[in-house]
Amino acid sequence: MQALKERILAEGQNLGGGILKVDGFINHQVDPGLMQACGEELARRFANIGATKVLTAEISGIAPALTTAGQLNLPVVYARKHKPITMPDQVFLTLTPSHTKGRTVELIVSPEYLGAKERVLIIDDFLASGQTILGLVRLAQAAGASIVGIGALVEKAFEGGRAALEYLNVPIESLAIISRMEGDEITFSD
Numbered sequence: 001m002q003a004l005k006e007r008i009l010a011e012g013q014n015l016g017g018g019i020l021k022v023d024g025f026i027n028h029q030v031d032p033g034l035m036q037a038c039g040e041e042l043a044r045r046f047a048n049i050g051a052t053k054v055l056t057a058e059i060s061g062i063a064p065a066l067t068t069a070g071q072l073n074l075p076v077v078y079a080r081k082h083k084p085i086t087m088p089d090q091v092f093l094t095l096t097p098s099h100t101k102g103r104t105v106e107l108i109v110s111p112e113y114l115g116a117k118e119r120v121l122i123i124d125d126f127l128a129s130g131q132t133i134l135g136l137v138r139l140a141q142a143a144g145a146s147i148v149g150i151g152a153l154v155e156k157a158f159e160g161g162r163a164a165l166e167y168l169n170v171p172i173e174s175l176a177i178i179s180r181m182e183g184d185e186i187t188f189s190d
Contacts, residue, residue: 001037001038001041001175001176003034003037004034004037004038004153004154004175004176005176005188007022007025007031007034008020008022008154008176008178008186009186011024011025012186014181014182014183014184014185014186018099018128018156018158018159018181019099020126020154020156020178020181020186022125022154026060026063026064026125026153026154027060027125030063035063035064035067036067038064038067038068038153038175039064039066039067039068039069039070039071040067040071041175042064042067042068042071042123042151042173042175043068043071043072044071045151045171045173046068046072046121046149046151046171046173047072049119049121049148049149049170049171050119050148051072051074051119051120051121051148051149052074052117052118052119052120053074053075053076053077053114053118053119053120053121053145054068054069054072054074054075054076054077054120054121054122054123055076055077055078055079055109055114055120055121055122055123055136055139055140056076056077056078056079056122056123056124056136057078057079057081057107057124057132057135057136058078058079058080058081059078060124060125060126061078061123061124061125062076062078063125064123064124064125064151064153065078065123065124068121068123068151069123072121074121075113077109077113077114079107079108079109079135079136079139080107080108080109081105081106081107081108082106082108083106083108087108087110088110088111088112090111091108091109091110091111092108092109092110092111092114092139092142092143093106093107093108093139094106094107094135094138094139094142095107095135096131096132096134096135097129097131098131098132099128099129099131107132107135107136107139109139109143111143114139114140114143114145115143115144115145116143116144116145117145118140118143118145118146119145119146119148120140120145120146120147120148121148121149121150121151122136122137122140122147122149122150122151123150123151123152124136124151124152124153125152125153125154126152126153126154126155126156127150127152127154127155127156127161127162127165127172127174128155128156128159128161129159129160129161129164130159130160130161130162130163130164130165131161131164133150133152133161133165134164134165137165137168147168147170148170149170149171149172149173150165150168150170150171150172150173151172151173151174151175152173152174152175153174153175153176154174154175154176154177154178155174155176155177155178156178156181157177157178157179157189158178158179158180158181176188177189
């Protein structure tokens with residue numbers, strides 16, 4: 001998606017160690033117009049997979065998941081990183097390493113909102129090593145749900161996340177695929 005690529009080139013910063021800072025328009029401050037356009041494009045790509053729910057991770061995945069789900073007229077469930085007192089005692093929980101946090105984080109979903117009959121479309125901000133998305137896959141599988149697609153705003157192809165997810169045999173779509181990040185240079189593969 002050209003608008004997203006242009007924004008990454010104009011405002012994204014390679015912080016080294018595979019970290020791409022996009023806080024000004026995706027991760028901390030969100031550009032609603034850009035996010036709406038991204039949601040429209042992801043929804044177009046996943047229009048025919050028969051999803052019944054969109055699943056994402058707190059917090060950076062919420063904006064693209066919400067705009068995508070809005071276009072598909074589906075509810076969004078986001079995996080929380082801390083269990084609130086309003087959540088039932090029995091939950092779906094998995095641990096996943098966080099590259100940007102430098103530690104393992106919990107992903108928690110209430111069984112009230114993710115069940116066995118669901119056809120889940122996973123949407124997140126990044127597909128890098130695939131660890132967060134694999135955590136979301138484990139949560140959906142623990143609920144007995146089916147994964148029907150995976151979408152990301154930005155994919156860092158050099159981190160191998162797509163290969164880690166291919167065993168699922170579902171469509172995997174990314175709006176901006178980065179093949180290389182060196183110094184100030186960001187190279188897209190598509």
